[in-house]
Every structure is written in C-alpha cells, then in structure tokens.
Amino acid sequence: MKAGIVGLPNVGKSTLFNALTSSKTAQAANYPFCTIEPNEGVVSVPDDRLERITKYIVPKKIVPAALRLVDIAGIVKGASEGQGLGNKFLSHIREVDAILQVVRCFEDSDIVHVAGTVDPLADVEVIETELMLADLQTLDNALPRAERAAKGGDKEATRRVEGIKLCLEQLGKDEPLRKLQLDPEVAKAISSFGLMTAKPILYVANVDETDILGQGPLVGKLKAFAEKIGAEVVPVCAKLESEIAELDEADRKEMLESAGLNEPALTVLARAAYRVLGLQSYFTAGVQEVRAWTVPVGATAPQAAGVIHTDFEKGFIRAEIYSLEDLETYKSEKEIKAAGKLRVEGKSYIMQDGDICHFLVNS
Known part of the structure; x- marks a missing residue:
C-alpha cells in the first residue's frame, strides 16, 4: 500500500517528502515541475506499543510498520488536458492507494504561489477539479469498450458498465467518487481504472513557524472544509520538520521542546496516513525481534x-x-x-x- 503526496507547485511537497523519508538530498529549486519522475520512499509508522511490548519481551531487534510514499510532481490547472505534463503526473496518482494533498497555509513573498495568492480552498478545488476531469476522461473512454463486451454476455463487463455509469452520474454532479458507495463486485469490476477521486484523501496543511499548531485562519478554512467531507487535516511545518529530521536524537528533542511540540508533526502525519489507507497493525514478539505487521482493517x-x-x-x-x-x-x-x-x-x-x-x- 502506498500514498501519493500531491499538490500545486511550490507548496512544500518535496520538502515534506524529504523530511518524512529523512532524505538529505538537496531541496528542489523554487520552480514549478521540479519533480518530474515520482520519488518513492519508505517511512516508519511510529507506534508506542512497540516500546511497551519490549518492557516485557526484550528483543534483539525492533521493527516498526512501514508506509510507502510517492512524491508526485505539482499539478496545475489544466493538468487533465496535458498542461505542465499533467497527463504524465496524473498517471502516477492512479498507481497509489491514497492521496496526501499538501496545501499551502502560509504567506511568504519569497515563494511564488502559482495562482498569485494564497487560498487553501482554491488550491483544493484546482486539484479536485483536475482529478475529476481526468476520471471523466477515463470513464468516457472505457464505456464504449465495456458496452461492446457486455453485449456478448460477459458478466464482468456488465458490472463494469454499471460501475462506469454510476461513476459518470456522480462526477456529473461535481462530486468526487470517494463519496459513492458501490456494490463490492461492481467496485472490483472498475478497480483497474485507478480512478483518482475514488481514493481516500488526507489534507496536509503546510504552515510556517509562526503557526506550528495550525491554529491560524488559513488552516481554519481548510479544516472547516475537510470536516464537511469527512476528511482529516494534519498541520505540518515542512521547513521546520525538514530541519528536525536532520538532527540527532538529543538535538531533535531539544528543538521540539523549543517549538512547543511533544513529537514531530511528521509522526502524527504518518499515523494519519496509515488510518486513511485503512490499515492497522498486529505484532509478533520474541527474543529475536518485536515487529509490527501491516494488514488492512x-x-x-x-x-x-x-x-x-x-x-x-x-x-x-x-x-x-x-x-x-x-x-x-x-x-x-x-x-x-x-x-x-x-x-x-x-x-x-x-x-x-x-x-x-x-x-x-x-x-
């Protein structure tokens, strides 16, 4: 299972990805489309239950659960029509199981916003619109083939036609597919399309160092929107987190305390991403290792x-x-x-x- 980090250009996606994966490579320059091929990384999912187990079963090794992340290039308005290599970037989103959308929630005159102004809800709308338009194209192209196959009595194709039509109806109401409840067999029949708005989503509010806890008005707007659609928002200062990720344990703890944080925001984000993917952990425990294993709920x-x-x-x-x-x-x-x-x-x-x-x- 893997999650894709998406967003408009210059919202801090690659900075966040590098911090999550503790990458020490140079950050991308402040230009759109710095990330072309998606970078993939693995991040540990922090779980204090591992430490609690090892108080009673002392192992040689502790292995936490892991989450695969994909850093996908910035999506721009018109991506579904090929703007900014949009078709290529959108194809990368089809391959992930959940979407982590990084939304800029800070002002900084030195970092250009592609729309010229910072508006979290406008950013969310641009990405959602492009994903819906791309899903519409996929479904429109698939429907004639599925209908031809269904005429021959193919039961799978019949279910596929049903699923495609229900999805087109949902998108026609400007509603993403993640709100649509499909029969499991019908959902399975269209699963190969990788429909992007059917994927669960988590919003990552990228804040600055003056709003570490995400209590400012920009994050407030994003949280109010997310609450209406049943999504979660995790505030993260990608710049600060990237600095924390570079430190050793002692210095990291000191920096967290000075910032008023009990744990890195990335720890909260990793756990939230795990939940969004519908995953849970079970443990095996012995003298060789105590390990968290990942299974779907x-x-x-x-x-x-x-x-x-x-x-x-x-x-x-x-x-x-x-x-x-x-x-x-x-x-x-x-x-x-x-x-x-x-x-x-x-x-x-x-x-x-x-x-x-x-x-x-x-x-």
Missing part, C-alpha cells in the same frame, strides 16, 4: 499470517493471540497462558488492531 487471521510469508496463509492452522493490556497485567506470555488469557483463533477470526500473535502453520 478486516483482514482474517490467515491473511495476516500471509503477510509474514505467503505459505503461512495456505498452511494456516490457528493463531494464538493476546493483548498488550494482558501483557502489561501478567508481565509474560507464560503468565498470560496460565491465567487463561491466551486466545486460540481459527481461520474466520478478524484481526484486531494491536493483537499480539503466534501463528501455527503446516510447513
């Missing part, structure tokens, strides 16, 4: 085992599961078992966020 125990190794899903027998709260109460797996708190779950078990697991499988 709703995954079964065999599917979770398959994340460790594909053969584990095929050979799944059962899972032995306990909670972090039980570990903190009873102090060891042995005592958890003695207290009757070690659960044995079968193939139909739905994984819960934070489960600590041992899987038994046929080798």
Whole structure:
C-alpha cells in the first residue's frame, strides 16, 4: 500500500517528502515541475506499543510498520488536458492507494504561489477539479469498450458498465467518487481504472513557524472544509520538520521542546496516513525481534499470517493471540497462558488492531 503526496507547485511537497523519508538530498529549486519522475520512499509508522511490548519481551531487534510514499510532481490547472505534463503526473496518482494533498497555509513573498495568492480552498478545488476531469476522461473512454463486451454476455463487463455509469452520474454532479458507495463486485469490476477521486484523501496543511499548531485562519478554512467531507487535516511545518529530521536524537528533542511540540508533526502525519489507507497493525514478539505487521482493517487471521510469508496463509492452522493490556497485567506470555488469557483463533477470526500473535502453520 502506498500514498501519493500531491499538490500545486511550490507548496512544500518535496520538502515534506524529504523530511518524512529523512532524505538529505538537496531541496528542489523554487520552480514549478521540479519533480518530474515520482520519488518513492519508505517511512516508519511510529507506534508506542512497540516500546511497551519490549518492557516485557526484550528483543534483539525492533521493527516498526512501514508506509510507502510517492512524491508526485505539482499539478496545475489544466493538468487533465496535458498542461505542465499533467497527463504524465496524473498517471502516477492512479498507481497509489491514497492521496496526501499538501496545501499551502502560509504567506511568504519569497515563494511564488502559482495562482498569485494564497487560498487553501482554491488550491483544493484546482486539484479536485483536475482529478475529476481526468476520471471523466477515463470513464468516457472505457464505456464504449465495456458496452461492446457486455453485449456478448460477459458478466464482468456488465458490472463494469454499471460501475462506469454510476461513476459518470456522480462526477456529473461535481462530486468526487470517494463519496459513492458501490456494490463490492461492481467496485472490483472498475478497480483497474485507478480512478483518482475514488481514493481516500488526507489534507496536509503546510504552515510556517509562526503557526506550528495550525491554529491560524488559513488552516481554519481548510479544516472547516475537510470536516464537511469527512476528511482529516494534519498541520505540518515542512521547513521546520525538514530541519528536525536532520538532527540527532538529543538535538531533535531539544528543538521540539523549543517549538512547543511533544513529537514531530511528521509522526502524527504518518499515523494519519496509515488510518486513511485503512490499515492497522498486529505484532509478533520474541527474543529475536518485536515487529509490527501491516494488514488492512478486516483482514482474517490467515491473511495476516500471509503477510509474514505467503505459505503461512495456505498452511494456516490457528493463531494464538493476546493483548498488550494482558501483557502489561501478567508481565509474560507464560503468565498470560496460565491465567487463561491466551486466545486460540481459527481461520474466520478478524484481526484486531494491536493483537499480539503466534501463528501455527503446516510447513
């Protein structure tokens, strides 16, 4: 699963990406289209539960969950018609699972805004409009082919035609596809299109150092809009975060305290992106390593085992599961078992966020 960082040119996308991935490469110059091919990176998802587990099970290694990020070039008005290499950039968005839109929420005369004025809602509208227009083009082009295939009795094509028409109707009302509830089979039939406005979205308010907590009027406008559509906003000062990312642990802590932050805003952002992607973590814990594994919300125990190794899903027998709260109460797996708190779950078990697991499988 991966999230794409998008936005207008010069809103701080690449600065944010470099900070998230702790990249120490030179920042792009202050010009549109600095990023042409998308950069990809992996960021750890901070989780204090790992440290809590290691108080009782001391491992040689701790491995947090990871999130793949893609830094996509700035989208401009007219991108859906090819402006600013827009078609190429939009194709990169089709390949991600969620969108993190960086929205400029600061004034700075030294950094040119492509529209000439800073207006978070106008920026959001430009990106959303271009993505909707691109989705319309995709669906309009796909409909004749799907209709021809459906006439031949292809059930998958029939579902595809139904999905395309429902999506076109939604877009015709100037509504993004993420608000549209489709039958799972119909959604599956059109999933190959990579429809961009169907992807979940998280807004990243890029603020300056005078509004670290995002309490200013520009962020306020963005939050009010996001609340109406059921989205989340995370305020981040990309400039400050990029400086923090370059520091060692001691200096980082000091800089955070001086800025009035308990943790880097990037930590909050990584966790929010994880939620937007519909992901959760379960843990394996032993003397070799304590590790967070990523599964979609709703995954079964065999599917979770398959994340460790594909053969584990095929050979799944059962899972032995306990909670972090039980570990903190009873102090060891042995005592958890003695207290009757070690659960044995079968193939139909739905994984819960934070489960600590041992899987038994046929080798």
